[in-house]
Amino acid sequence: MTKEERIENLNRLSGTDVRKCMKCGKCSGRCPAFHEMDIKPHQFVSMLEQGKIDQLLQSKAIWSCLSCMACVERCPRGVAPANVVEAVRDTVVRMQGANGIKAEEIPPIVDELIPQQLLVSAYRKYNK
Amino acid sequence: MQRIGVFVCWCGSNIAATVDVEKVAEVIKSEPGVVYSANYQYMCSENGQQLVKQAIKEHNLTGIVIGACSPRMHEATFRKAAEEAGLNPYMVEIANIREHCSWIHKDMDEATEKAIILVRTAIAKVKLNAPLMAGESPVVKRALVIGGGIAGIQAALDIADAGFEVDIVEKNATIGGRMAQIDKTFPTLDCSACILTPKMVDCAQHENIDILSYSEIEEVKGFVGNFSVKIRRKARYVDETKCTGCKICMEKCPSKKGLNEFNMNLNTRPAIYIPFAQAIPNVAVIDPTQCIKLKTGKCGICQKFCGVGAIDYEQKDTFIERQYGAIVVATGFKPIDLDNFNEYGYNDNKDVITSLELERLMNAAGPTNGVLLRPSDGEHPKTITFIQCVGSRDTSGCGKPYCSKICCMYTAKHAMLIREKYPDTQVNVFYIDVRTPGKNYDEFFRRAVEQYGVNYIKGMVGKVYNENGKLMVQGSNLIDNEQVTIESDLVVLAAAIEPEPSVRKIATLLTTSIDTNNFLTESHAKLRPVESPTAGVYLAGVCQGPKDIPETVSQASACAAKVIGLLVKNKLKTNPCVASANENMCNGCSQCANVCAYGAITYEDKEFRLGGGKTEIRRVASVNPAVCQGCGACTVTCPSGAMDLKGFSSKQIMSEVEAICKM
Ligand SMILES: Cc1cc2nc3c(=O)[nH]c(=O)nc-3n(C[C@H](O)[C@H](O)[C@H](O)COP(=O)(O)OP(=O)(O)OC[C@H]3O[C@@H](n4cnc5c(N)ncnc54)[C@H](O)[C@@H]3O)c2cc1C
Numbered sequence: 136m137t138k139e140e141r142i143e144n145l146n147r148l149s150g151t152d153v154r155k156c157m158k159c160g161k162c163s164g165r166c167p168a169f170h171e172m173d174i175k176p177h178q179f180v181s182m183l184e185q186g187k188i189d190q191l192l193q194s195k196a197i198w199s200c201l202s203c204m205a206c207v208e209r210c211p212r213g214v215a216p217a218n219v220v221e222a223v224r225d226t227v228v229r230m231q232g233a234n235g236i237k238a239e240e241i242p243p244i245v246d247e248l249i250p251q252q253l254l255v256s257a258y259r260k261y262n263k
Numbered sequence: 264m265q266r267i268g269v270f271v272c273w274c275g276s277n278i279a280a281t282v283d284v285e286k287v288a289e290v291i292k293s294e295p296g297v298v299y300s301a302n303y304q305y306m307c308s309e310n311g312q313q314l315v316k317q318a319i320k321e322h323n324l325t326g327i328v329i330g331a332c333s334p335r336m337h338e339a340t341f342r343k344a345a346e347e348a349g350l351n352p353y354m355v356e357i358a359n360i361r362e363h364c365s366w367i368h369k370d371m372d373e374a375t376e377k378a379i380i381l382v383r384t385a386i387a388k389v390k391l392n393a394p395l396m397a398g399e400s401p402v403v404k405r406a407l408v409i410g411g412g413i414a415g416i417q418a419a420l421d422i423a424d425a426g427f428e429v430d431i432v433e434k435n436a437t438i439g440g441r442m443a444q445i446d447k448t449f450p451t452l453d454c455s456a457c458i459l460t461p462k463m464v465d466c467a468q469h470e471n472i473d474i475l476s477y478s479e480i481e482e483v484k485g486f487v488g489n490f491s492v493k494i495r496r497k498a499r500y501v502d503e504t505k506c507t508g509c510k511i512c513m514e515k516c517p518s519k520k521g522l523n524e525f526n527m528n529l530n531t532r533p534a535i536y537i538p539f540a541q542a543i544p545n546v547a548v549i550d551p552t553q554c555i556k557l558k559t560g561k562c563g564i565c566q567k568f569c570g571v572g573a574i575d576y577e578q579k580d581t582f583i584e585r586q587y588g589a590i591v592v593a594t595g596f597k598p599i600d601l602d603n604f605n606e607y608g609y610n611d612n613k614d615v616i617t618s619l620e621l622e623r624l625m626n627a628a629g630p631t632n633g634v635l636l637r638p639s640d641g642e643h644p645k646t647i648t649f650i651q652c653v654g655s656r657d658t659s660g661c662g663k664p665y666c667s668k669i670c671c672m673y674t675a676k677h678a679m680l681i682r683e684k685y686p687d688t689q690v691n692v693f694y695i696d697v698r699t700p701g702k703n704y705d706e707f708f709r710r711a712v713e714q715y716g717v718n719y720i721k722g723m724v725g726k727v728y729n730e731n732g733k734l735m736v737q738g739s740n741l742i743d744n745e746q747v748t749i750e751s752d753l754v755v756l757a758a759a760i761e762p763e764p765s766v767r768k769i770a771t772l773l774t775t776s777i778d779t780n781n782f783l784t785e786s787h788a789k790l791r792p793v794e795s796p797t798a799g800v801y802l803a804g805v806c807q808g809p810k811d812i813p814e815t816v817s818q819a820s821a822c823a824a825k826v827i828g829l830l831v832k833n834k835l836k837t838n839p840c841v842a843s844a845n846e847n848m849c850n851g852c853s854q855c856a857n858v859c860a861y862g863a864i865t866y867e868d869k870e871f872r873l874g875g876g877k878t879e880i881r882r883v884a885s886v887n888p889a890v891c892q893g894c895g896a897c898t899v900t901c902p903s904g905a906m907d908l909k910g911f912s913s914k915q916i917m918s919e920v921e922a923i924c925k926m
Pocket residue numbers: 409410411412413414415432433434435438439440441442445447448449450478479480593594595596597598618619622669673676760763765766769803804805806810811812813815
């Protein structure tokens with residue numbers, strides 16, 4: 136894939152229009168995982184808009200985003216930063232080959248205690 | 264035989280860049296009936312008009328077609344030019360080859376072909392045009408102003424000063440609007456009441472102004488110069504002519520728990536009340552939902568104490584009908600409801616307030632006598648955090664897509680006033696952009712930062728939550744790429760503003776248009792900014808779009824100038840392009856009257872000769888040309904084809920369709 140194709144692919148995967156972002160920072164103002172993220176939610180949006188793909192693909196934040204969708208819920212412009220995070224994550228996963236998690240691999244103990252939402256978000260992240 | 268002249272305009276490059284204007288003029292020359300054809304850079308210019316006039320005279324033209332911009336733009340210009348050259352102005356047709364052609368096409372060949380078709384179409388129509396004469400209608404020399412905020416007050420004073428009578432119809436018990444609720448005003452920080460209340464008094468004392476407070480518009484009939492308006496005077500339960508405003512009733516009324524709307528519900532008021540000390544008229548009103556006497560029949564205390572016998576529990580709504588030549592709409596705004604924004608905790612925390620509530624908390628006549636105390640416990644707030652753009656610039660569906668325009672400035676004002684009065688208070692402002700264009704405006708905002716040390720943080724707030732009785736404001740600091748949480752004692756939301764909802768009803772009554780955000784639409788965004796598309800209806804203040812007081816006042820004075828310009832005329836020319844019924848075809852079915860929005864159609868019994876000395880009496884439609892607006896609804900409704908519009912007859916329209924189809 137050329138860089139242009141990759142940008143287009145990310146835009147398509149995210150299903151959100153990053154040009155609608157007005158740089159208000161409400162997403163990052165709300166994000167509960169903000170301090171764990173090397174690239175912040177609003178930066179995902181802005182960096183995709185500017186085509187800074189390489190940096191995005193290097194990001195560790197794709198593993199710390201909780202997929203809680205608070206940023207999506209709060210964005211005044213109808214942009215979905217979490218979808219950009221997810222699109223980058225999917226791209227990274229696909230580039231690495233199939234390393235998705237299977238239900239059998241989740242230890243029973245975790246199965247008991249883990250919050251439902253976390254499981255769902257783990258699936259979103261690893262089971263593509 | 265008609266002798267048609269065609270004039271193709273370049274509109275600089277607006278038309279000429281996409282339409283081959285020379286070719287259009289050339290091709291059209293060979294159309295039957297066309298004896299003259301020309302093209303010119305700016306047909307609407309002095310020279311262009313001269314060219315038209317000269318051609319009319321030299322070539323004895325009986326009709327002309329101008330291929331140019333929309334008729335909304337220059338039809339009047341060319342009609343006037345034709346008239347000056349001795350041609351009936353209704354023998355002019357406009358082919359819109361700009362908006363309908365050059366502006367929406369890229370390909371020159373296609374655009375040129377379409378332009379030729381459009382000009383041909385206009386030629387087909389003008390051949391069937393008949394000279395028309397504009398009638399005259401008298402002008403009622405009195406204006407109506409709907410809404411008594413600063414916009415309505417200023418417009419009324421200016422019109423009245425020019426010698427015309429004005430009625431202000433205000434739905435609340437007093438005039439003054441939002442400005443009466445504001446404490447100090449940017450950019451000069453003078454006290455709002457000090458500059459507003461003298462104008463309110465001027466209105467009350469002006470011999471030409473009649474204030475109809477606690478009143479609403481019920482029905483509007485008629486047209487420019489001749490509106491007839493039915494006004495509901497809501498029952499106040501207090502005789503306006505007797506009440507002296509002594510307030511003894513307020514003191515004695517036992518039902519004291521009504522929410523004080525004027526103070527943004529921050530405190531209470533009695534069931535009988537005068538909204539604020541400088542209210543105009545200074546007359547009490549009873550809230551029927553709260554008054555014990557009106558609800559249960561018992562009490563009657565205020566009547567006993569009122570020294571002038573002004574209280575009248577039997578009062579009913581009354582209606583009056585008045586005639587006006589012009590109407591100014593000045594219905595203003597309200598802050599939006601914040602139910603869609605629970606992330607800011609407005610409904611859950613007493614100490615999260617709106618900016619308008621803060622105005623009342625800082626006002627000497629407000630619920631705290633001007634001492635800034637927070638609503639929850641009456642303590643002085645030590646850290647105050649402002650959030651701008653709450654519900655503005657929001658395309659997610661929760662708020663309003665537009666910028667409310669006034670909140671950057673009033674937030675800077677609030678921040679400075681607080682730092683000035685309480686220097687030990689920490690003031691933070693979360694902003695997306697600070698928008699302060701205008702004379703001395705950006706300087707004003709910079710003073711907040713540079714002189715008053717207000718902490719402006721570029722970023723939006725994600726949530727406000729209560730932690731052990733403390734308000735925590737969590738948001739972005741985008742410049743430092745940080746997420747910050749600020750412990751605050753008071754949070755102030757700069758809520759978006761929206762048009763006062765009743766404007767929808769007003770717009771319907773006046774058959775004028777509103778945009779998707781309920782702001783009234785002006786006739787032309789640049790060149791006719793205070794006129795509505797409905798003749799004789801003018802717009803002032805926030806009902807037309809977000810604006811501050813200086814802009815509102817300018818617009819109100821501009822409105823007044825337009826109204827005065829109308830009212831000084833004794834007669835108005837009426838539009839001769841009105842409907843009329845062919846009595847021989849009409850069968851009196853009444854369908855046309857049902858669809859006429861202006862009530863222009865009536866029926867009369869007429870005698871018709873049947874031949875052989877016999878007659879019959881038939882009911883036929885008759886159109887009042889002074890009331891008809893020429894909308895054409897009746898012509899398409901008439902099942903017998905009896906109704907037709909002068910200047911837009913069915914025959915003319917069909918000839919246009921044919922010309923288009925011929926290609
Ligand atoms: C918190 C805050 C602070 C502000 N501070 C400043 C400032 O410092 N400086 C500044 O320049 N501007 C300021 N503004 C803006 C200012 O309030 C407006 O520009 C101004 O009030 C607009 O006046 P208006 O007459 O258009 O509307 P309004 O003041 O809203 O008046 C409209 C009037 O029409 C009446 N009305 C409404 N509907 C009807 C109806 N159907 N029939 C009859 N009557 C009707 C209403 O009751 C009201 O009396 C501030 C605004 C806010 C919200």
